[in-house]
Amino acid sequence: MHIVPIDGGVCASLGFESSAVSAGIKNQETSRLDCALVVSREKAVVGGVFTTNMVKAAPVIWCKKVCERGIAQAVFINSGNANACTGEKGLIDVESTAKEVARLLKISEEEVLVLSTGVIGVPLPMERILKGVNECVKWLSPEHHLNCARAIMTTDTVPKEYAVAMQTNKGVVRIGGMAKGAGMICPNMATMLSVITTDAKISKSFLQSALSSVVSNTFNCIAVDNDMSTNDSVVVLANGMSGIDIELNEEDKEVFLHALYLVCERLAKSIVRDGEGATKFVEIEVVGAKSRDEAKRVAKSVAVSQLCKTAFFGGDPNWGRIVCAVGYSGVPVDPNKVSLWIADIKVFEKGVPTVYEEELVANAMKNKEIRIKVDLGMGGEKVVFWTSDLSYDYVKINANYRT
Amino acid sequence: MHIVPIDGGVCASLGFESSAVSAGIKNQETSRLDCALVVSREKAVVGGVFTTNMVKAAPVIWCKKVCERGIAQAVFINSGNANACTGEKGLIDVESTAKEVARLLKISEEEVLVLSTGVIGVPLPMERILKGVNECVKWLSPEHHLNCARAIMTTDTVPKEYAVAMQTNKGVVRIGGMAKGAGMICPNMATMLSVITTDAKISKSFLQSALSSVVSNTFNCIAVDNDMSTNDSVVVLANGMSGIDIELNEEDKEVFLHALYLVCERLAKSIVRDGEGATKFVEIEVVGAKSRDEAKRVAKSVAVSQLCKTAFFGGDPNWGRIVCAVGYSGVPVDPNKVSLWIADIKVFEKGVPTVYEEELVANAMKNKEIRIKVDLGMGGEKVVFWTSDLSYDYVKINANYRT
Numbered sequence: 182m183h184i185v186p187i188d189g190g191v192c193a194s195l196g197f198e199s200s201a202v203s204a205g206i207k208n209q210e211t212s213r214l215d216c217a218l219v220v221s222r223e224k225a226v227v228g229g230v231f232t233t234n235m236v237k238a239a240p241v242i243w244c245k246k247v248c249e250r251g252i253a254q255a256v257f258i259n260s261g262n263a264n265a266c267t268g269e270k271g272l273i274d275v276e277s278t279a280k281e282v283a284r285l286l287k288i289s290e291e292e293v294l295v296l297s298t299g300v301i302g303v304p305l306p307m308e309r310i311l312k313g314v315n316e317c318v319k320w321l322s323p324e325h326h327l328n329c330a331r332a333i334m335t336t337d338t339v340p341k342e343y344a345v346a347m348q349t350n351k352g353v354v355r356i357g358g359m360a361k362g363a364g365m366i367c368p369n370m371a372t373m374l375s376v377i378t379t380d381a382k383i384s385k386s387f388l389q390s391a392l393s394s395v396v397s398n399t400f401n402c403i404a405v406d407n408d409m410s411t412n413d414s415v416v417v418l419a420n421g422m423s424g425i426d427i428e429l430n431e432e433d434k435e436v437f438l439h440a441l442y443l444v445c446e447r448l449a450k451s452i453v454r455d456g457e458g459a460t461k462f463v464e465i466e467v468v469g470a471k472s473r474d475e476a477k478r479v480a481k482s483v484a485v486s487q488l489c490k491t492a493f494f495g496g497d498p499n500w501g502r503i504v505c506a507v508g509y510s511g512v513p514v515d516p517n518k519v520s521l522w523i524a525d526i527k528v529f530e531k532g533v534p535t536v537y538e539e540e541l542v543a544n545a546m547k548n549k550e551i552r553i554k555v556d557l558g559m560g561g562e563k564v565v566f567w568t569s570d571l572s573y574d575y576v577k578i579n580a581n582y583r584t
Numbered sequence: 585m586h587i588v589p590i591d592g593g594v595c596a597s598l599g600f601e602s603s604a605v606s607a608g609i610k611n612q613e614t615s616r617l618d619c620a621l622v623v624s625r626e627k628a629v630v631g632g633v634f635t636t637n638m639v640k641a642a643p644v645i646w647c648k649k650v651c652e653r654g655i656a657q658a659v660f661i662n663s664g665n666a667n668a669c670t671g672e673k674g675l676i677d678v679e680s681t682a683k684e685v686a687r688l689l690k691i692s693e694e695e696v697l698v699l700s701t702g703v704i705g706v707p708l709p710m711e712r713i714l715k716g717v718n719e720c721v722k723w724l725s726p727e728h729h730l731n732c733a734r735a736i737m738t739t740d741t742v743p744k745e746y747a748v749a750m751q752t753n754k755g756v757v758r759i760g761g762m763a764k765g766a767g768m769i770c771p772n773m774a775t776m777l778s779v780i781t782t783d784a785k786i787s788k789s790f791l792q793s794a795l796s797s798v799v800s801n802t803f804n805c806i807a808v809d810n811d812m813s814t815n816d817s818v819v820v821l822a823n824g825m826s827g828i829d830i831e832l833n834e835e836d837k838e839v840f841l842h843a844l845y846l847v848c849e850r851l852a853k854s855i856v857r858d859g860e861g862a863t864k865f866v867e868i869e870v871v872g873a874k875s876r877d878e879a880k881r882v883a884k885s886v887a888v889s890q891l892c893k894t895a896f897f898g899g900d901p902n903w904g905r906i907v908c909a910v911g912y913s914g915v916p917v918d919p920n921k922v923s924l925w926i927a928d929i930k931v932f933e934k935g936v937p938t939v940y941e942e943e944l945v946a947n948a949m950k951n952k953e954i955r956i957k958v959d960l961g962m963g964g965e966k967v968v969f970w971t972s973d974l975s976y977d978y979v980k981i982n983a984n985y986r987t
Contacts, residue, residue: 236911236919266907266919268936301904302937406890409912487809487890487974488982495983501704504669508639509812516639516669533671534705571890572983573976579891580898580975 183348184440190326190342193357195380196222196422200320201332204313206306207261207299214332216313219256219376220286220321225418227253227294228389230396232413239264239271240297241414243279247294251385253418254292256376257282257317258333259310260361262299265411274305281311285318296374296414298335298361330359333374336578337363337455343447347440349433351425354381356440358417360448363405363455373400375415375448381437382421387428391438392417399445402477402566404484405456406575415445453567458574461493463551464567471560475512479555480566482510490571496547498539500528507555518558523551531558586751587843593729593745596760598783599625599825603723604735607716609702609709610664617735619716622659622779623689623724628821630656630697631792633799635816642667642674643700644817646682650697654788656821657695659779660685660720661736662713663764665702668814677708684714688721699777699817701738701764733762736777739981740766740858746850750843752836754828757784759843761820763851766808766858776803778818778851784840785824790831794841795820802848805880805969807887808859809978818848856970861977864896866954867970874963878915882958883969885913893974899950901942903931910958921961926954934961 192199199219203212229248231241247253257278264271275295283290297305330340344357362373377392396415427433454462465483470476483489486506492499500521507514507521517532524545527535545551595602602622609618632651634644650656660681667674678698686693700708733743747760765776780795799818830836857865868886873879886892889909895902903924910917910924920935927948930938948954 234908234911235913235915235917236907236922263904266904266932266935266937268920301908302932409908411908411911487978491979491982494979497983501666501669504639505637505704505812505814508637508814510638512638514638517671519639529669529705532669534669571979573979575890576894576897576974576976576979579894580900 182436182439184345184436184443187344187346187355189344189357190330191219191357191359191376191378192323192326193344194355194378196420197378198321198323199329200317200322200325201328202313202316202320204309204316206259206309206313214328215260216317217258217329217332218317218321219329219378221254221418221420223420223422224252224254224292225420226383226385226388227251227416227418228392229414229416230393232410234409234411236266236411238297238412239267239275240295241412242272243275244294244296244414244416247291250291252292253294254288255282255286256294256296256416257314258296258374259313260298260333260335262297262303262305263301263412264297264305266302267304270304274307277307278310278314281314285315294416298333298374298412301411326359333359333361335361335363336457337361339455341448341451343444345440345443347436349425349427349436350430352423354423354425354427354437355379356444358444358448360452362452363457373410373413373452375400377417377444379417379419380421380423381419382424382426383419384428388417388419391441395438395442395445399442399449402564403449403453404481404568405453406485450567453569456569457578458572459569460572461549461551461570462567463493463553463569464565466554466563466565467557468554468563469556469558469560470562473562473564476562476564477566478512479507479510479557480564482506483553484566484568487571493551493570494572498523498542498546503553504529514557515559520556520558522554585839585842587748587839587846590747590749590758592726592747592760593733594622594760594762594779594781595726595729596747597758597781599823600781601724601726602732603720603725603728604731605716605719605723607712607719609662609712609716617731618663619720620661620732620735621720621724622732622781624657624821624823626823626825627655627657627695628823629786629788629791630654630819630821631795632817632819633796635813637812637814639669639814641700641815642670642678643698644815645675646678647697647699647817647819650694653694655695656697657691658685658689659697659699659819660717661699661777662716663701663736663738665700665706665708666704666815667700667708669705670707673707677710680710681713681717684717688718697819701736701777701815704814729762736762736764738764738766739860740764742858744851744854746847748843748846750839752828752830752839753833755826757826757828757830757840758782759847761847761851763855765855766860776813776816776855778803780820780847782820782822783824783826784822785827785829786822787831791820791822794844798841798845798848802845802852805967806852806856807884807971808856809888853970856972859972860981861975862972863975864952864954864973865970866896866956866972867968869957869966869968870960871957871966872959872961872963873965876965876967879965879967880969881915882910882913882960883967885909886956887969887971890974896954896973897975901926901945901949906956907932917960917962923959923961925957
């Protein structure tokens with residue numbers, strides 16, 4: 182497969198433009214970017230994956246409808262306010278936002294995605310939002326992708342974007358994307374958003390199934406904390422402007438899937454690396470599971486355990502906490518079949534501690550990147566999961582009063 | 585009902601004696617108490633509730649068998665080592681411990697409960713354990729209950745004991761108990777243990793069902809972190825030495841149940857108040873649920889949310905995090921029926937933020953004790969759950985290297 186990284190972020194794909202402005206939504210006194218717009222020159226096929234939280238933000242409810250219809254041409258995003266827990270007014274506000282984008286771009290409001298991230302339970306400041314829409318439309322260009330990635334940041338410390346070009350049998354196809362997410366903001370965010378674009382020609386059904394399957398192995402295999410947002414959204418727009426139909430050829434379909442995986446993997450990992458207060462990046466591989474779902478439940482149990490996360494922070498080779506978290510994951514594991522490695526050192530084998538050099542394990546736990554492997558000894562399925570540690574700064578960031 | 589607090593802790597019930605010694609298990613250099621023994625003069629009916637972690641410590645496996653047989657006369661407890669993840673050797677070590685207790689007390693080893701709490705994955709230092717057993721047997725007395733509660737502490741900062749006397753139709757019956765638990769120890773504990781005694785005359789089946797039902801409303805309604813231990817155990821011994829059969833009379837059964845609830849509630853709350861790094865005590869009441877189980881899942885989702893816990897720590901009246909945690913609890917709530925109170929101030933009503941005085945809510949969140957109430961608007965079931973906050977000290981205690 183020939184897949185190479187390219188510049189351009191969310192605008193790396195042919196026919197996409199973007200812009201970012203400050204509309205005073207994050208903070209009226211400063212000029213932090215807080216509105217972003219991504220527009221495709223042509224109508225695009227759209228797929229989306231959204232939070233499964235029963236409390237869904239108004240923009241999530243709106244976007245799910247757009248994705249069901251399957252066509253979109255613009256994505257407007259604001260940070261600083263999540264438009265969640267805002268009742269009927271929240272739904273009206275999303276619709277007004279979409280209508281304004283549609284009016285200015287001369288497209289249908291039904292083809293405008295709206296994403297929001299920020300504080301929960303506060304009505305959107307609509308005057309400023311509509312000002313943001315108007316400004317964004319004026320400044321559209323393929324050059325503004327990085328500012329666009331900046332405008333969607335909340336407690337993020339770095340903008341997150343990535344793009345690749347892939348060689349298909351008919352020529353080059355591009356996928357670009359941006360994401361935000363670090364935990365939550367001034368307080369209340371827990372939100373991850375990602376917008377991905379491609380110039381591949383592709384059907385709605387293949388695009389949606391490709392996105393769903395890739396997200397389940399990337400964005401849904403990360404945890405900073407255990408708080409699932411009201412706003413989590415990943416959308417992908419495919420405008421076909423490369424002229425290349427990647428579904429005509431099995432090999433091209435695979436290349437596309439792999440390229441989409443690479444973009445989502447990079448963005449997902451960058452969210453973990455930028456996790457609130459994170460000082461470590463931890464990869465948890467669970468093998469020997471009866472099903473992928475069970476592997477994931479075990480991995481997540483370790484990834485969100487406060488005890489494991491504080492051990493990662495402290496560089497404490499205290500693997501008993503990991504075995505303990507495997508045990509309470511809800512998966513009916515047999516302790517006498519469970520083995521555990523830290524880095525590549527086996528510390529626990531089929532229910533019994535091994536004899537190992539404690540100093541080697543202690544050193545491995547002190548690294549910035551820690552690899553954990555758990556073998557459940559029950560089957561052939563596996564998963565790789567990424568998480569961060571739990572530090573003083575995590576508590577500091579999230580204990581601070583909102584105002 | 586006539587139920588009054590009395591002194592005497594785990595020895596408040598007639599015919600129970602205890603002792604506590606230092607055997608160098610917590611630390612060979614210091615003389616911290618780390619072995620405790622509770623003995624009934626007569627054989628006692630026994631009930632128990634144990635961790636549901638698939639990885640069960642060896643003493644848990646042993647005690648479950650004792651409880652199935654239903655008779656016990658002694659409980660030996662060590663702190664400093666959990667005897668968990670220790671394979672076949674762990675099981676042999678529990679048996680050797682029980683045998684030594686039995687030999688010295690001239691009872692059957694099958695009637696000796698053994699509980700352990702401490703570091704996971706390290707074999708028990710059997711020489712010191714057996715020395716501890718021998719010393720404990722020498723010092724048995726009804727006076728040593730408080731030292732006994734001290735000997736089972738790990739990261740606990742205060743010993744936890746409570747006892748009540750109740751007036752039945754036939755005379756006075758007593759229930760006494762002690763507990764430990766704060767999170768985990770030097771590192772790796774997450775363990776809560778509790779030993780409860782009573783001099784009531786009672787059948788095995790009623791004792792077990794009373795304990796199970798009371799534990800589900802007390803010890804199983806608390807969370808310091810979300811890490812379920814390999815060692816959690818609550819055992820109750822009823823030696824009948826009051827001569828009063830509390831099952832002869834419906835009213836007496838109710839008094840007994842309520843008294844047992846009061847003892848377990850007090851001990852459970854004292855674990856939360858002594859939670860690792862805890863600065864706040866938070867009571868979460870969930871009402872309007874379709875079932876008690878659903879109410880509990882919602883309450884626990886809020887109780888273990890890192891975002892809610894850091895907000896409690898920071899005194900941040902950021903109720904959006906609470907609604908968010910309700911939404912991802914796994915219970916199919918309808919956001920438009922959910923209402924939320926902080927202290928007695930309604931901040932969210934049927935999916936919409938209310939108009940409230942922000943300062944009042946901010947002040948309520950700054951208190952040492954915080955009350956949260958969630959109405960799901962779906963049914964008539966409810967639960968009360970207790971939790972602590974997530975502070976810098978929690979991270980500090982658990983990030984520290986073991987050795």
